[in-house]
Amino acid sequence: MNKSVQISAVVITYNEEKNIGRCLDSLQKVADEILVVDSFSTDGTESICKEKGARFIQHEFEGHIEQKNWALTQAKYPYVLSLDADEALDEQLTESILQVKFNWTHDGYSMNRLNHFCGKWIRHGGWYPDRKLRLWDTSKGTWGGINPHDFFYMHDGSTSKHLSGDILHYTYYELREHIDQINYFTDISAEAYYKKGKRSDLLKIFIKPKLNFLKMFILKLGFLDGYYGWVIARNSAHSTFLKYVKLREIQKKG
Numbered sequence: 001m002n003k004s005v006q007i008s009a010v011v012i013t014y015n016e017e018k019n020i021g022r023c024l025d026s027l028q029k030v031a032d033e034i035l036v037v038d039s040f041s042t043d044g045t046e047s048i049c050k051e052k053g054a055r056f057i058q059h060e061f062e063g064h065i066e067q068k069n070w071a072l073t074q075a076k077y078p079y080v081l082s083l084d085a086d087e088a089l090d091e092q093l094t095e096s097i098l099q100v101k102f103n104w105t106h107d108g109y110s111m112n113r114l115n116h117f118c119g120k121w122i123r124h125g126g127w128y129p130d131r132k133l134r135l136w137d138t139s140k141g142t143w144g145g146i147n148p149h150d151f152f153y154m155h156d157g158s159t160s161k162h163l164s165g166d167i168l169h170y171t172y173y174e175l176r177e178h179i180d181q182i183n184y185f186t187d188i189s190a191e192a193y194y195k196k197g198k199r200s201d202l203l204k205i206f207i208k209p210k211l212n213f214l215k216m217f218i219l220k221l222g223f224l225d226g227y228y229g230w231v232i233a234r235n236s237a238h239s240t241f242l243k244y245v246k247l248r249e250i251q252k253k254g
Helices: 020-027 045-051 064-074 091-101 175-195 202-219 222-253
Strands: 007-013 033-038 055-058 079-084 087-089 108-117 120-122 132-137 141-146 149-154 160-172
Touching (some): 007 020, 007 064, 020 079, 020 087, 033 045, 045 055, 064 141, 064 149, 079 087, 091 160, 120 222, 160 175, 175 222, 202 222
Parallel strands (some): 007 079
Antiparallel strands (some): 108 120, 108 132, 141 149
């Protein structure tokens, strides 16, 4: 049955003064509430959020999945639009969400994400369309996955629809930011893999990074993005290498 709904836009943050203003501005037309759940930022994130009219609450960070699931419990409305602080809605996606808001027909809605890397929009290598489920009825699913890579899982029998337009994802402004994030994320993912019972060995350390590079740069046409397509594929391969090396070190200690 078609119906009109009210939407809570939910964003989690930590030291996002560079990005959060753009994110919140893009939500103004579609959200009846903008909720920011912050893990005790030390920069100007809080003042920017309050200036933009967001409801700002703080909660200790226990993991990406855990933080996002907790944030859902704080939303005023059961219909939630989830964005990261370094994301924003483009105009076409804004219009698509407005149409859904006044004619809600499915349990969840997916959308494409277009990634911006060091000044270039990346359209190949598996980075686009980068489909994400980001708008849903919270009674129909939950956040899951393996930290730091979260994913919203809909319950069996739920219906979903894909929307036109893009989430604009401003990933990294400088290459060193990507390298720092890889080191941080591989610490988290190696620990999460170990807790899930996954194990590493020399063959995986040797083979998986090479396969990852070939998949991104050749099979998924990353070479069409030129220099930065090559950089992304190389960094992704290095990330895979670090994840399995760190996992092996945890095994040796554990």
